[in-house]
Amino acid sequence: MRQRVVRVALTAALVAVVLLAAPLALAIRSSLYAGQRDTLERTALAAAVRVSPDYVTGDPVELPKAPTGGHLGLYDPQRRLRAGSGPRTVDAAVRDALGGDVVRARSGGDLVVVVPVSHAERVIGVVRASSPVGAVLDRVLVAWAVLLGVTMVALAVAVVVARRQARVLAAPLEDLSRHCRAVADGDLDARAAAGGIAEIDQVARTHNTMLQGLSDLLRRERDFTANASHQLRTPLTGLRLILETGLAKDDARPALREALDATQRLDHTIDELLRLARADGMPRSPLPDRSVPELLQKTEERWHGLFAHDGRRLELAGGLEADDVRVPGAAVEEILGVLLDNARVHGRGTVRLTVRDLGEALAFDVADEGRLAGHPAHLFERGRSAGGGSGIGLALARDLATRLEGRLSVTRTDPTTFTLLVPTGDPHDEEPGGSGPAR
Incomplete structure (x- = not known):
């Protein structure tokens, strides 16, 4: 891509230079030739004002100095050279000027300007000024050489700027390419960085979002x-x-x-x-659909046999006998299942499930006779477990509790006690109540 950007920039610069330099070169040539003719005309006019009407009778004419490398001469109406220097055989420019007009022409490799000299409304002679074309051509070539040098410098600057811009444009794309290769190799945490170019940054942001x-x-x-x-x-x-x-x-x-x-x-x-x-991430909390006594009964039926098979006891206690207190049954039962399974696998002795009414929330306490080692917060990190397990169950239970707009936490480490808080009001209107006291 960098070479392509350089080629495009260099082509654009070359086209622009050609479009500007060619007319400028022609303008320089035309200006130098016109300037030389103007110089010859001024010289001829300066000489013409020095010509006296009686120069033919013998009054000598003092002409200015001739142009460098050229000639300056006075011709009478009979086309004879009277003063100065010039060709003995008059050319067409002298003949035309005897008619009373200033003549600009090219003759024999010279630039020629002929100015008539008038007296009493009559042409009494002409002044012819000339200079070699080669002198002007040398100046044109020097000017063209300078123009060519400026053009080459401009192209060199264009190449330098194009290479720098190519690096600026290509760097974000190369970084994005490296990022895509890293993602293809399995690094899903890689993210494309902003490169300072709005369009490429938009592509990077879209890619990162995807x-x-x-x-x-x-x-x-x-x-x-x-x-x-x-x-x-x-x-x-x-x-x-x-x-x-x-x-x-x-x-x-x-x-x-x-x-x-x-x-x-x-x-x-x-x-x-x-x-x-x-x-869509965490959905809205499910609606309460099961009474607490029914939930406790289902939980005991599900887990009593498993604890009995292990030679352990499961005790349920709670002061809620009314059916009007309802909770999201499936989710709460799943969380309690995780806590009871965790107590069965990693705990010791009798396991007690207690329900407490906190007003705006219910507290479900799951306790065993074991002792928790390590920091309680690590228990809810996926992939970490204090008891050698997979570290999935408690993390899942906390996610489910969050979906209920409740809270799951460790309230005691000796004996190990987990407390689940479940709001009893409309879960979409208010946050759950405070946590229960530690036992």
Whole structure:
């Protein structure tokens, strides 16, 4: 691209110089020849005023000095040279000037100007001034040489400016090309920098916007894959235990009904993960659709068998018996599932799920008898886990809580206690209430 810019700029400069220099060269030539003729005419006129009417009778005529390399002579009406220097055989210019007109001509390689001398309305002679054409031609060639030198300097300056502008224009495009190669090699964090050229910067901004959208899309796809893998593993384990228990009994219908409920919960889990991974980012909070007692009952049915299989206890407690307090059931159940699974895998002893009414919000406390090591904030970072896990579940739970316009946090480290705050008013009108006190 740089060579192309230089070629275009040089071609434009060359065309401009030719269009300007050619007429200027002709104008210089014409001006120098006209100036020399004007000089000859002034010299001839200066000589003509010195000619006395009786020069023919013997009064000598004193003519000015002749032009350098040329001649200055006085001719009478009989076309004879009376004074000065000039050709003995008169030319057509002298003959024409005897008619009373100033004549400019070229004769025998000379520029000639002939001026008539008049007295009493009669031409009594002519003054002929001449100079070699070669002298003027030498001056023309010198002027043309200077013009050619200026032209070459102008072209050299145009090349220098074009090369500099080519670097300025090509640098942002080369940077954008390097950025695209880095993206093609897998570096999705690379971003094109501004280069100071509005049009190229607009392309870079559009490219960065597109790349940001692709990066967000890939991140959501990766998060969905990881979340689905994490969230489906425990329900599938529970489903397997239900089916194994049913196979050990003569009547498998209760186990099949329980397995059907488990598959419905799996379907709800997938729906929640898909909603979380929607392309428009965090969607609006879902509407409350389930009472707290119903939610606690479903949670106990889902998790009691898993804790019992591990030889541990799950205790549920809460002071909410009325059905008029409702929460987004699927999302809250999914978050509580993450917290209970985290307590089952990484905690110890009895696990307690407690519900507290804080007025504008409900607090769901999940506590076990273990002790949390490390900084609590690191637990919610995707890819990090204090207990050797994948670090996906708690990050997913916090994302779900944010979608509910609630909050998930660690309220105690010994024993380990997680608290989920869920607003009980219209989630689209107000923010959730304050956090519950640490236990």
